[in-house]
Amino acid sequence: MIMETPQQNRCGEHCSIIETAAKILSEYPLCDRCLGRVFAKKGIELSNEERGRAIKTLLAMKLYADYTSEIIDAEYIGKIASNTGDPVTRLYRKITDREISVNPCYICLHRVSSDYIDEIARRVAVKLSELNASSFIIGVKLDSEVVKKELDVHVLAGLESSESLKNELKREIGKRVTQLTNIPPDFDKPDVVVIVDVNKDFDYSIQTQVNPILLKAIYFKRGRRISHVPWFTSNGSRKYPESIQDFIRDSIARLFDARDIKIHAAGREDVDARMLGSGRPLVIEVKEPGFRNVDLDLLNYILDDQFIKVSVIGAATRRDIESIKEGSRKRRKIYRVAVLTEKPVSEGDLEKLSSFFKERSVKQRTPTRILRRKKDRERIKRVYRIEVISISSRVFEALIYCDGGLYVKELVHCDNGRTTPCFSEILGTPAYPLELDVLYIEKTWDK
Numbered sequence: 369m370i371m372e373t374p375q376q377n378r379c380g381e382h383c384s385i386i387e388t389a390a391k392i393l394s395e396y397p398l399c400d401r402c403l404g405r406v407f408a409k410k411g412i413e414l415s416n417e418e419r420g421r422a423i424k425t426l427l428a429m430k431l432y433a434d435y436t437s438e439i440i441d442a443e444y445i446g447k448i449a450s451n452t453g454d455p456v457t458r459l460y461r462k463i464t465d466r467e468i469s470v471n472p473c474y475i476c477l478h479r480v481s482s483d484y485i486d487e488i489a490r491r492v493a494v495k496l497s498e499l500n501a502s503s504f505i506i507g508v509k510l511d512s513e514v515v516k517k518e519l520d521v522h523v524l525a526g527l528e529s530s531e532s533l534k535n536e537l538k539r540e541i542g543k544r545v546t547q548l549t550n551i552p553p554d555f556d557k558p559d560v561v562v563i564v565d566v567n568k569d570f571d572y573s574i575q576t577q578v579n580p581i582l583l584k585a586i587y588f589k590r591g592r593r594i595s596h597v598p599w600f601t602s603n604g605s606r607k608y609p610e611s612i613q614d615f616i617r618d619s620i621a622r623l624f625d626a627r628d629i630k631i632h633a634a635g636r637e638d639v640d641a642r643m644l645g646s647g648r649p650l651v652i653e654v655k656e657p658g659f660r661n662v663d664l665d666l667l668n669y670i671l672d673d674q675f676i677k678v679s680v681i682g683a684a685t686r687r688d689i690e691s692i693k694e695g696s697r698k699r700r701k702i703y704r705v706a707v708l709t710e711k712p713v714s715e716g717d718l719e720k721l722s723s724f725f726k727e728r729s730v731k732q733r734t735p736t737r738i739l740r741r742k743k744d745r746e747r748i749k750r751v752y753r754i755e756v757i758s759i760s761s762r763v764f765e766a767l768i769y770c771d772g773g774l775y776v777k778e779l780v781h782c783d784n785g786r787t788t789p790c791f792s793e794i795l796g797t798p799a800y801p802l803e804l805d806v807l808y809i810e811k812t813w814d815k
C-alpha cells in the first residue's frame with residue numbers, strides 16, 4: 369500500500385481541477401467566468417472570472433508540457449483551444465502557425481461580462497433612484513434553456529463545487545448597484561424588488577415591484593355613519609358619506625405619491641357607532657409609494673379631522689396585520705349605549721339590571737340584521753359588569769364591560785329572543801339602543 373504524502377494530496381486536488389477543466393472544455397466551449405463558476409467553491413476572495421482565467425492558464429501550461437512529451441498532438445490542442453480561447457489559442461498558433469476561431473460560450477454565448485453586469489446595474493440604479501428606494505433586492509429569471517445547458521456542464525464536472533449563473537448574476541449586479549447608488553440590499557424587507565429577466569440570447573428586461581409601506585396606527589371615529597371602507601348600495605351610490613379608508617387615502621396618498629391606500633383593522637364597530645377612548649388598532653398599507661420618508665408629525669397633523677382621527681405610531685409588519693386580526697375578537701371592550709325603554713323604568717329597575725349583569729354569560733345567535741352576510745350560529749360571550757345612569761324616566765345610559773365580539777345592540781333589545789339574557793328581559797319592557805360608542809379596546813397594540 370502506498371501512502372500519499374500531503375504534497376501529493378494537494379497536487380491531487382489541484383491536478384483534478386485541471387483534469388476536470390480539460391474534460392469539460394473538450395466537450396463544451398466556456399468563457400472564463402462560466403468555467404470559473406464550475407469551481408466556485410474552490411478558494412475564497414476570487415471572482416469566478418479570475419478562477420476561470422487561472423485554470424485556463426494552468427491548462428495551457430499542462431497542454432504544452434504534454435505536447436512536448438508527445439503525450440498529445442497539436443490536433444488535440446486545437447480542439448481544446450477552440451472551446452477555451454486565450455491563452456490556449458495562443459499556444460496553438462505558436463506551435464502550428466495556424467489561426468483558430470473560438471466557439472461562443474455554451475452557457476452565456478460570451479455575453480456575460482463585467483460590462484454586461486455594469487450595464488444592467490446602471491439601469492437598475494436609475495430605476496431605484498426614480499422610486500426613491502432606500503433598500504432593494506435583486507431577483508434573476510434565467511431562460512430555462514440556459515439553466516439546462518448550465519446543468520449539462522455542472523453535471524459533467526461532478527456538481528460539488530459549482531455555483532449557478534443565476535446566483536452569480538444576482539450577487540454581482542447587487543454589489544454593483546450598491547457601489548453605484550450607496551443603496552444597501554435588504555433580504556428581508558426591501559423597499560423595491562428588482563427582477564432581471566434574461567432570455568436565451570442574453571437580452572434582458574428589468575421589472576420592479578415596489579413593496580408597500582405598512583404603518584401601525586390607531587383610529588378614532590368622532591362621528592357616526594362612517595364605515596371602514598366605502599360602502600355602495602346596489603345602484604352604485606354611496607350608503608355613507610365617509611369611510612376611514614377614503615379619509616386616509618384622500619389625506620395622505622399624494623404625500624406618499626402612492627397608487628392606493630388600504631386599511632387593515634382589528635375588527636370593526638357598527639357604522640353608526642363612534643370609536644372613542646382608546647381607539648382601535650389599524651395597519652395602513654401604502655401601495656407603490658413614490659416617497660417613503662414622510663414625517664410622522666406631519667402625517668398625524670393631516671390625519672386629525674373633525675370626525676375621524678388617525679394616530680400613526682410607526683412602522684408595521686405583515687405579522688402585525690395578522691396579529692391584530694387574530695386578536696381582535698379576544699380583546700375585552702367597554703361600550704357606552706344610550707337606551708330607550710317602552711315603559712318608564714325606575715332607579716330600582718336599573719339597579720336590578722346592573723346587579724344581574726355581573727360576570728354573566730350571554731347566549732347569542734347571529735343577529736338578524738347581519739344574517740344575510742354571516743352564518744347563523746350560537747356564541748357565548750361574557751358581560752363582566754354594567755354601570756347605569758338614568759337620563760330620564762325612559763332613557764338611561766349604560767357602560768358595558770364585556771368580551772370582544774359581543775353584539776351590544778342585541779344585548780339591549782334581545783333580537784326576538786336570539787340573545788338571552790338581555791336588557792328587555794330583565795327590565796320587563798322592550799328596550800332599544802339609541803346610540804352606541806366603543807370606549808375602550810383592551811391592548812390596543814401589544815407592547
Ligand SMILES: [Zn+2]
Pocket residue numbers: 398399400401402403473474475476477478479480
Ligand atoms: Zn460564459
